[in-house]
Amino acid sequence: MKQALLVIDVQNDYFPGGKLALSKPEQALAQINQLEDYFLALGQPIIYIQHIKETTKADFFGRGTVGAELHPRNLAFLWLADSDRGSPRADPTQSSNLVHLGFGAASCHGSGAVS
Numbered sequence: 759m760k761q762a763l764l765v766i767d768v769q770n771d772y773f774p775g776g777k778l779a780l781s782k783p784e785q786a787l788a789q790i791n792q793l794e795d796y797f798l799a800l801g802q803p804i805i806y807i808q809h810i811k812e813t814t815k816a817d818f819f820g821r822g823t824v825g826a827e828l829h830p831r832n833l834a835f836l837w838l839a840d841s842d843r844g845s846p847r848a849d850p851t852q853s854s855n856l857v858h859l860g861f862g863a864a865s866c867h868g869s870g871a872v873s
Contacts (some may be wrong), residue, residue: 762803763793769808771825777818786830 768790771777780786797804810826811819821824 761797762805763797764805764807765790765794766807767809768806768829769819770827770829771818771823773829776825779865784787791831826859 768787769776772780773783776851793840794804807821807830808826808828810815810821838849
């Protein structure tokens with residue numbers, strides 16, 4: 759069965775110094791990194807969801823802010839962004855099973871954004 763890893767909202771504002779810092783986000787990110795490594799080793803796609811607030815008065819995740827950027831330890835995102843690698847981008851329509859996780863995974867799943 760083909761799978762894809764869906765990483766949701768692992769952004770700087772959720773880390774220390776961010777506008778909405780969570781409890782122990784580094785521990786959660788370490789587990790996400792392990793799954794990224796696993797999916798990369800299998801050649802399975804990894805899809806990143808980034809929450810952006812368009813309003814100029816955004817309390818967090820404001821467009822163009824450092825806090826809205828994906829955390830730099832999203833390892834596979836950085837690897838895929840390197841154009842010299844020639845890696846194909848993830849296509850969620852080609853995956854029959856999504857493994858979804860991240861800081862926004864529960865709210866996205868509850869809203870129907872993830873099936």
